[in-house]
Amino acid sequence: MSRRSALRLAGTGGLVTAGGALLGTAPATPAAAAGIGNLGTPPTYAPTGLRPRRRPATWSQQFQAGHGWSAAGTGTSSADVNDTSAFVHGTQSVRVTTTGTGKQSYVRKLGGASTSLTGKAIRLVLRVDDTTNLSKLSFYLGSGSLANYFLWQFHTHSATATNYVQSGEWVTVHLQWADVTSATGTYSISSGGVPSTTTGFTDMSFAVYDNAGGPVTYHLQSVELIPDTASVFPKGVVSITFDDSHASVYGLARPVLDSYCFPGTVYNIADAIGTSSYLTLDQMHSLQDFSGWEMAGHSYATSAHTASYSKLSAQQVDDDLRTLREWLVGNGFTSEHFAYPHGAFEKTTDGVPVDQIASRHFTTARSIISETIESFAPAMPYRLKALTGVNDGSGVGGTALANLTAAGGRLDRCANDGDWLILCLHRVVDAAPAASTEISKAGLGTLLKAIADRGIPVVTVAEAMAYYK
Incomplete structure (x- = not known):
């Protein structure tokens, strides 16, 4: 042998030979x-950590002073768009608490400068303080005050399975064109899964729904654009x-x-x-x-x-x-x-x-x-x-x-x-x-x-x- x-x-964690000698x-x-x-x-063998570096953003909204985004929706109970109690970039983030009624709560910006997402992915950094009553998280990208939009339904919370979003943790999420859920208005998705356009966007909205069993407090730290997988x-x-x-x-x-x-x-x-x-x-x-x-x-x-x-x-x-x-x-x-x-x-x-x-x-x-x-x-x-x-x-x-x-x-x-x-x-x-x-x-x-x-x-x-x- x-x-x-x-x-x-x-x-016990020791290497042992076939003869039983402890190494x-x-x-x-x-x-x-x-x-x-x-x-x-x-660890005996620490990981080298050889992996791609974090992609630098080509456009970034980190929700510092004067960011111009608003927090509202029928599912919003209270909000502080300049919250200094929790952040991982700069000195503040946006904090919102939902009503506990299952309605949409959002942080959004409409009518911004026209933006291209050709060859880009969206990077979100967010936190949910307690996910017990979390139902789902969505992101809208569109134009015409969201008369036209693409929707990413990117997290539906489970009471039994492992969740990507867990209580009290800052989480990074990438949204790519391959994952877009649906389209509305003048936008569409082809039978091959290709969006009808990847340019001309003026509106963005990050949406949170509780499960109507109680309120949820969430924080949005950043919305950024980064090169997508297709760039490599x-x-x-x-x-x-x-x-x-x-x-x-x-x-x-x-x-x-x-x-x-x-x-x-x-x-x-x-x-x-x-x-x-x-x-x-x-x-x-x-x-x-x-x-x-x-x-x-x-x-x-x-x-x-x-x-x-x-x-x-x-x-x-x-x-x-x-x-x-x-x-x-x-x-x-x-x-x-x-x-x-x-x-x-x-x-x-x-x-x-x-x-x-x-x-x-x-x-x-x-x-x-x-x-x-x-x-x-x-x-x-x-x-x-x-x-x-x-x-x-x-x-x-x-x-x-x-x-x-x-x-x-x-x-x-x-x-x-x-x-x-x-x-x-x-x-x-x-x-x-x-x-x-x-x-x-x-x-x-x-x-x-x-x-x-x-x-x-x-x-x-x-x-x-x-x-x-």
Whole structure:
């Protein structure tokens, strides 16, 4: 047995040989030094953080003195458009409290200078103090006092699933043309998902709706224009990712991707490797070394993956991430990228945000949120968005493959308008899928052909993040 194949990680966080010799251990308790959740001990392998820099804005409204925007709407109870109590740019932001009646509350500017969004995306920085009664967030871009507008319905709050917008956090959101929801007035969206115009806009409106169960207080810090994904990837870009280390990734998916010379990213559960129906170390190395795939991390312990990190303490999450990264490096896998178990990055049982802990060990972390599709560069690298449940089954739920491949579907929007479409797959099967986490080998072939026919490049997550450093 090779040294690489013999290495495994003990539950204590130490590297162990096949003979049982302990090579190193991680502390069992957090250090007293201050830090994220008082996790003062530095990671064994800190992330390099090699990723694209934050895009500089080509136009910016940061809501400082004299900004000229107003806060109103039938859903607005009170507002301070020059609030100095909470901000991350300058010395103030806009603060609004809704009425708790489910009506629209907004911050807007009408009749401004004509603006072009050709090759641009909208960047929002916002905060919701308490999301308990939040229903949805929208953005309108238009003209004629919003007689004509494009609408982005970019966040609908869930009482059960992981939310991109969480209580008390400043959040960055990118809105691209590939994600526009609808059009009104003289504006329209073609059958291929292309907007009728991307210039001549004079009106902008950021809208918030509570759920009629109580008021919501929100802050708007900035509305900016930045270069969009198409400025780097003119036809958009796709990353094909597989969660959970299923053996079918090697036996069924790899030959199909190889035929198109497409690489994939596998987010691995370390202690599942080499067990029944999961990848082996040799298969992982073959994927990495001969097919150009990326071997990324999903969890070290199967039990941690099953539980989800939000059901663990901050120290337990940090230990699992540390051990996972040690296992990847110790076995010759170079990826610094991670996907949350079940896509969840809420707070741990002792109140520490999971995405902050992930940032100690990895350069990005992927969710399964897909209200809008990811941009390049991403708005929040530790909340990468991905479309999950893609399948060609019947009556199994998830995302129907036809929703991607049909006219005006996600692939057309990716190719025609530009975005970074991260696809999250799980198991590949020979027969018809029996669950939303399965896609047939034939269905995978259909998906890859549709990507190739549109000329969309396929890259691993690591390769995407290597652009525009």
